[in-house]
Amino acid sequence: xxxxxxxxxxxxxxxxxxxxxxxxxxxxxxxxxxxxxxxxxxxxxxxxxxxxxxxxxxxxxxxxxxxxxxxxxxxxxxxxxxxxxxxxxxxxxxxxxxxxxxxxxxxxxxxxx
Amino acid sequence: xxxxxxxxxxxxxxxxxxxxxxxxxxxxxxxxxxxxxxxxxxxxxxxxxxxxxxxxxxxxxxxxxxxxxxxxxxxxxxxxxxxxxxxxxxxxxxxxxxxxxxxxxxxxxxxxxxxx
Numbered sequence: 001x002x003x004x005x006x007x008x009x010x011x012x013x014x015x016x017x018x019x020x021x022x023x024x025x026x027x028x029x030x031x032x033x034x035x036x037x038x039x040x041x042x043x044x045x046x047x048x049x050x051x052x053x054x055x056x057x058x059x060x061x062x063x064x065x066x067x068x069x070x071x072x073x074x075x076x077x078x079x080x081x082x083x084x085x086x087x088x089x090x091x092x093x094x095x096x097x098x099x100x101x102x103x104x105x106x107x108x109x110x111x112x113x
Numbered sequence: 114x115x116x117x118x119x120x121x122x123x124x125x126x127x128x129x130x131x132x133x134x135x136x137x138x139x140x141x142x143x144x145x146x147x148x149x150x151x152x153x154x155x156x157x158x159x160x161x162x163x164x165x166x167x168x169x170x171x172x173x174x175x176x177x178x179x180x181x182x183x184x185x186x187x188x189x190x191x192x193x194x195x196x197x198x199x200x201x202x203x204x205x206x207x208x209x210x211x212x213x214x215x216x217x218x219x220x221x222x223x224x225x226x227x228x229x
Contacts, residue, residue, distance in 0.1 A: 004155070032215055043117070043204055043220030044156070089155060098169040099215040100146060103156040 003027050004092050006104035014112050019077040021107050023090030026071065032093040034101065035064060035075050037086045044089060048075070080111045115139065117221035119205050125227045126195055134190040134224045138207030145188050146208075146218060147172075147180060151201040159203075162188060163210060195228045202226070 005024045013019045023033075031052040036044035050057040050064045050073065057064050063076045077084055087108045091101040118137045126132050138145050147159040158172040162182045173179070177196075182188040192199055202225050206218035 006155075034217075036220075041222065043206075043222045045220070046217045049216060091156075093215045097211065098161040098163075099211040100158045100161050100169065100172075101148075101156070101218060102158065103148075105153070105155040 001026075002105075003030075004090055004102050004104040006090055006107050008107050009105070010108040010110070012110045012112060013080045015082055016079045019075075019080045019084065019109055019111065021075040021077075021088050021090075021109065023073045023075075023104055024071060025073075025092055027092070028068075028071065029095055030092040030102075031095055032099075033064070033066065033073055034091045034093065035062075036089045036091060036103075037084075038089060038106070039086050047088075077109075080109075082111045082113050085109055085111045117205055117207050117219050119203075119221040119224050121224060122222065123225045123227075125229065127229050128197060129194055131191065131193045132195055132226065134192075134203050134226070136188045136190070136205030136207075136221060138186065138188070138205070139219055140186075141209075142207035142219070143185060143210045144208045144218075145182060146206045147188070147190050148204045148206065149201040150204065150223075151198075156204060159190070192226075195226075197228050200226055200228045 034049040035047040038044040066073045087106045090104040120135045145162040148156040161169040177193045180190045202223040204223045206220045208218045
């Protein structure tokens with residue numbers, strides 16, 4: 001049972017345009033969400049996070065939106081750059097004592113020059 | 114500063130053999146997590162350490178998998194009698210203890226395990 005879902009396995013966007021990556025979750029107890037970026041042969045690196053007390057968090061070109069009623073979050077990248085091409089993972093932090101991350105299956109973003 | 118390191122970076126083994134994967138977390142990080150990524154899958158949680166104890170082993174897929182952590186630092190993930198379905202990238206992450214550490218886990222580069 002996939003608690004965190006990324007239904008788009010891939011996305012292609014022109015350089016300079018907006019990239020929108022989507023993520024859905026099923027457990028209403030989740031209260032903290034993160035986006036990680038992964039390049040080939042490297043470990044995932046943290047990008048941005050959001051707590052459920054907020055509906056938006058912005059960091060430079062990256063903005064994460066959270067819609068709790070829809071159990072949906074999205075990552076916006078504006079403007080997209082070729083260096084943004086990577087696999088993006090959405091994750092929820094398990095609110096139990098371990099706070100382990102529950103990841104989606106990832107979306108491969110390709111930014112075309 | 115040094116990040117999370119893992120060794121080996123690649124491991125090819127024959128079905129039925131045992132393998133050991135090593136993780137060196139960031140100094141001072143008491144929380145350590147093992148995940149794996151199988152082909153076409155997301156990152157799947159395996160086990161969580163706080164210090165040397167493992168309060169959450171719920172993600173270990175079978176009793177062939179075990180892990181230990183010594184001195185609150187290095188961790189070893191052992192897979193006995195490997196099977197082809199164990200082929201995956203095994204990732205280690207460390208962080209400050211929860212709840213502070215929930216804000217970011219730092220990942221190593223992973224060990225790519227191939228079981229022939």
